[in-house]
Amino acid sequence: MASINVTPSPVQRLELQPLPLPILIQELKILTMPLPELTEHLSSKLxxxxxxxxxxxxxxxxWDGWEERLTSQPSIGDDxxxxxxxLPALKGRRDSLSRDLVDWLDYRGYLAGSEVDIAENLGLDPESLTEILDQARGSLDPPGIFARDLTHCLLLQLARMGREQGDGATLLREASEALTSGGYSQAAISLGWTEKRTKAAMDELSRLDPSPGRAERAHPVVPExxxxxxxxxxxxLLEENLPKIRMTPLEWDDHRIDAMxxxxxxxxKDMARRYSTKIAVALALGDIQRSYLTGLSPAPGSATLEDVGDRTGYCPSTVQRTASSTWTTTPRGTMPLSNLFSRPLKARPDISVAQLRWVIENRTAIGDGIGRIAKDLGIPVRTVSWHRSKMGK
Known part of the structure; x- marks a missing residue:
């Protein structure tokens, strides 16, 4: 029978430093794109x-007909x-204007046209549109919505957090071209910064959301x-669920062939990077959670973003995006890789939050109180009480 060790034991704690961003923010879209959208994207590109x-x-x-099987499709547009x-700037204007503005958002949550074109299409003068967008960008959730482009989106998020004068914002405003063409080393040279300072700014940016509008679309669960x-x-990799890229060599002596x-x-290369990243994160989590996946433990053990980053060489933000966007089949059922994360308890780093809550669930069912559970686990009563309240017990 699966069980949790309740004997207190000393455990060494390692301090882990976040790794630098392994891929540029501009490349994150291909990594996290859902499979149905990925197939459409590749077909469009090629x-x-x-x-x-x-x-x-x-x-x-x-996958056919999955939309009809949903009871309701989540829509960031409706929200x-x-x-x-x-918004004060919309008071007294036509009721349909909000919907019309939302219709100008692309799947990332960015404006799908220039503000001049949008104003003309909606019958607004440019000043009125600017006022509306400024208020929307400053107050709507998720932050970054209605941005003009990626740089603007990230700057809006930093401004919302009061970091518009920080290194991350400076990196975006003054060295985005160097960052795109030469990575953080070239950006460091452009700004006259040390590489350490530039990496820290990159890590700050990596924790932002480059596509705040992605919740706009629902997708079927398709394990990769x-x-x-x-x-x-x-x-x-589950090859039957993945699009394939086929190559047919051509012998034409034509510059178009070289471009193609x-x-x-x-x-x-983009696809190879996507799949190698997903496999690396899956391998790391599978190894860490072997006892849980094979049924020896009733709940996932301790596994943090930093743990997986340490094993794979990816920064924690890339690990998080990969795990949350990748579905996997396991002996425990089909789940997102993110379900295999669980932070350790401060008082008992050898026990994860998931394991603690499993203990609370089962011990409460047989009538054990908070004090008894806390004593047996060697953790504060307030810790058990807090987690029990979060479980609705």
């Missing part, structure tokens, strides 16, 4: 390419419209990875 083509996943038929009712924590094949080849190779 639509006119005569050398490379995209074959949809073999299992795509299983924004409710919030916009409180299977975890087999038996030590033989720990993690594999370069374009196709870039897409292939």
């Amino acid at each position: 639509g006119d390419n005569l050398i490379y083509r995209v074959d949809p996943p073999r299992s795509i038929g299983d 924004l419209i409710v919030q916009m009712a409180a 990875v299977a975890l087999y924590p038996d030590g033989i094949r720990a993690a594999v 080849t370069r374009e196709g190779l870039k897409v292939v």
Whole structure:
């Protein structure tokens, strides 16, 4: 029978430093894009390419009709419209204006056109639109919505946190081109900063959301990875659920062929980076949570973003984005990789929050009180009380 060790024991604690951003923020979209959207994205990128083509996943038929099976589709647009009712700049204007403005957002939550074009389309003078957008950007959640581009989106988030004068904001405003072309080393040279300072600013940016509007779309659950924590094949990609990129070599002596080849190779490299990152995070989590996945432990043990970052070389923010956007099949069922994280207790680092709550659930069911549970685990009563209240017990 699965059980939790309740004997207090000393455990060494390691102080882990966040690793530098392993990929530029601009590349995060391809990493976190849901599979149905990924297939559409690849087809769009390679639509006119005569050398490379995209074959949809073999299992795509299983996705058909998923929209109808949802009781309600989450929509960030509907939520924004409710919030916009409180904007002073919209008082007295036509009721449909909020919806019209939301319709100008792309899937990331950015404006899908220039403010001049939007104002003309909506019958607004530029000054009125600017006033509305300034109020929306300063108060609506999630922060970063209605941004003009990625840099503007991140700056809006930093401003909301009172960090518009910090190093992260300075990096965006003064060295974004150097950052894109040469990475943080080139940005450091451009700003006259040490690499340590530049890496710290990059880490600050990596914790922001480059696509605050992504909740706009719901998607079916399509696992990309299977975890087999038996030590033989720990993690594999589920190829039947993944789009394939096929190549047909052409012998034409034409500059267009070279351009198509370069374009196709870039897409292939992006996909290789996506899958290698997901497999690396899955392998790390599968190894850490082997006891839970094989049924030896009733709840996930301690696993933090820093733990996985230490094993994979990815910074914690990249680990978080990868885990939260990757579904996996396991002996415990299908779940996002993020379900395998659980922070350790401060009083007992060898016990995770998930394990504590499993103990509380089961001990409460047999009539044990908070004091008895806390004593047996060697942790403060207030810790048990707090977690029990969070569980609704």
